[in-house]
């Protein structure tokens with residue numbers, strides 16, 4: 001009846017809040033690149049879950 005559909009937007013916002021909180025506490029969050037599995041610590045890379053190189057590659061293939 002009450003199908004629970006996960007919306008990407010909500011999840012993303014939660015994630016950003018969590019990351020901001022961790023940074024405030026002095027943690028340095030890291031995620032693995034979805035494409036190559038490398039650990040990323042750069043803020044932008046974490047937001048995308050993609051390293052700069054893979055992000056560019058993904059953009060190229062998407063375009």
Ligand SMILES: [Zn+2]
Nearest residue numbers: 033036051054
């Ligand atoms: Zn990568």
